[in-house]
Amino acid sequence: MKAALENYHARMQRVLDHIEQHLDDDLGLDVLSGVAAFSKYHFHRQFMSTFGLSVHRYVQLARMKRASYRLAYTDTQSVTDIAMDAGYDAPDAFARAFRQRFGQSPSSFRKSPDWEPWLAAFGPFDNARSKRMQKNFTTNDVTIRDVVPTRIAFMEHRGDPAMIGATIKRFIAWRKAAGLHPRTHPTFTVWHSERHPASPADYSMDLCVGTDQPVEVKGEQVKAGEIPGGRCAVLRVVGNTDNLEPAALYLYRDWLPASGEEARDFPMYCQRLSLFPQVPEHEAAADLFLPLK
Structure with a gap:
């Protein structure tokens, strides 16, 4: 049982690692279920039961975190480019999603981020990541x-x-x-x-x-x-x-x-x-x- 559980956790860990390393690639259900070596018909339920949110939402939050960091801390990319990198086809779609999630437009967040709703929005994401197997230092x-x-x-x-x-x-x-x-x-x-x-x-x-x-x-x-x-x-x-x-x-x-x-x-x-x-x-x-x- 212990070996089986460790194998299961390792497969889920591979999925999170793959998402982090391939944020700009296709991260659909077919791809990620293949990374986990699980049936795609059950993978999304397994992911939800393990991490407390859907794989689609997890990917969205991972991309949105990178986008919000780029808005707040860098000025080398336009809002349009950041929107495209976050997986949105148009800046207005990105702006609507950003405002709905954080209560600010991307441009307003770039000028003066309101971190309280930002932290609240990323609570489920941080909780999911905290369930990953922590590195055991020696x-x-x-x-x-x-x-x-x-x-x-x-x-x-x-x-x-x-x-x-x-x-x-x-x-x-x-x-x-x-x-x-x-x-x-x-x-x-x-x-x-x-x-x-x-x-x-x-x-x-x-x-x-x-x-x-x-x-x-x-x-x-x-x-x-x-x-x-x-x-x-x-x-x-x-x-x-x-x-x-x-x-x-x-x-x-x-x-x-x-x-x-x-x-x-x-x-x-x-x-x-x-x-x-x-x-x-x-x-x-x-x-x-x-x-x-």
Whole structure:
């Protein structure tokens, strides 16, 4: 029974992986049931029972997530091009679907995203993804590095984590104006609180860019600082880097007690190596750093 269940989960996992890696291709029932090696007459029911939403809706949400990220965080594509990439034949059809789902037109969302209805709309999608088998990290995935100090400019986010998207948008706009491109200036996130503190108002994190140049504020609350050097346990995560909590829990809860190491007095942080939507979500990568004594 255990082997059969693992095989079943592996087949469903293949479907989700295929969707992420082929968002621009045909993702109809015939194709995805073939990926799962299930009868197409039962596959859609099996998918619904496993993930809580239909395969058609899952694909729509995956494409809409990429579209909304491109609208909010990039300006290299027109709304029309984004609509086509999301699988819509015409911009007006995309606009109607977008407004129905998020309560804003694509153009309005690009200018000033309202993240609360966006998060609510993606609740079923996030729940479905959370049911995927999580990667099981091992000690072989962790390396210990001697890290050099890195001078940074950083923007604070304090308060409800649901509003991080607005801070990210401001941070991207500021670093573009400052000429601090991710290809030449590394991107970091430093966490000062848990992912889900008892009160959302207590959530605290910094968005950082590596630079040794003087920080020009340009109307934003940007500060100068430093990520200190020293020994760090490093765990690389590839794929959905929106949620690094499973990797962080592995480092703190499993790896650290068994390693005999002690944590240093600096928060856990990550370096964003490649960012969605600049790369497909399954190619996004981040190194998670746990500072050690």
